[in-house]
């Protein structure tokens with residue numbers, strides 16, 4: 001196992017800075033996910049750790065070893081890293097056994113040891129009975145497991161995975177999520193996983209590094225990211241949320257366009273704020289403090305979501321969870337209890353759009 005330490009790392013391509021200064025230590029055996037929208041710099045960060053790119057400034061250590069700095073640079077093949085990419089790129093002319101054996105063959109390892117290690121890996125990735133098949137005779141998920149097996153056979157201390165599931169259908173993707181997590185935990189490998197899929201990040205990670213426009217927004221375990229988001233971008237990117245603008249008046253927040261409705265101010269902010277409410281924290285209840293009208297309703301099987309209009313003819317809407325579907329109609333007045341909400345300062349700079 002190995003840790004990865006990143007100190008003061010930035011990356012620019014020409015004049016364009018794609019990664020702002022980044023400082024973080026990923027611990028031995030941790031499953032870290034780099035999460036963020038397309039183009040935010042996730043792959044660049046992964047390529048810096050792998051050694052496919054040099055940082056513009058700063059240092060990267062694997063364990064105690066300095067692998068990237070302005071003066072020092074260890075090439076990718078000497079970093080003890082395994083990699084799996086979105087296009088899993090298994091060799092079409094080699095069967096499963098030979099595909100997985102490939103990294104050992106080029107290291108000139110003895111035939112007996114290769115056989116032993118490949119058989120071990122075949123067991124881990126559940127491909128024992130497919131070892132003689134060619135990639136064209138395998139499903140997408142099985143091919144992805146071959147790619148994972150090929151990365152694992154060299155016994156890397158660190159595994160870098162770049163959107164490895166994005167070519168798979170939804171069901172396989174879900175299955176592979178659990179498999180990758182279970183396999184890498186069993187082998188105690190440090191994993192750095194890149195995705196823009198928040199569900200993948202939430203279900204697999206020990207910690208998530210949420211990035212926007214090359215800047216780290218928050219580094220925390222999934223539960224903390226979800227229940228204690230540092231800013232509006234984080235609240236919005238992970239999970240569902242509705243935002244309402246408001247103004248602090250004494251110990252209350254007066255919600256804009258709501259006919260004077262208020263919520264207690266749970267923050268230390270004064271002036272303009274934004275209240276963020278997750279749907280599961282807005283529930284219909286007779287003692288609800290917010291009054292609104294049902295604007296539209298959605299049947300989701302395990303629950304129902306109501307779009308509720310707060311205020312008179314204003315377009316301020318939030319989603320509230322309801323156990324009843326048929327008994328409520330559009331236009332009905334409802335009371336909503338807000339169990340929990342986040343309050344952010346509205347400095348006018350935040351990147352997200354609020355109705």
Ligand code: ATP
Nearest residue numbers: 013018036037038039040041042043044045195196
């Ligand atoms: P995606 O999820 O779409 O793969 P990402 O978060 O992985 O996106 P990166 O691939 O790291 O994003 O790219 C970050 C930014 O850096 C993008 O604006 C991209 O165009 C730019 N970029 C990446 N590689 C280069 C390069 N070699 N030369 C110039 N610009 C680059």
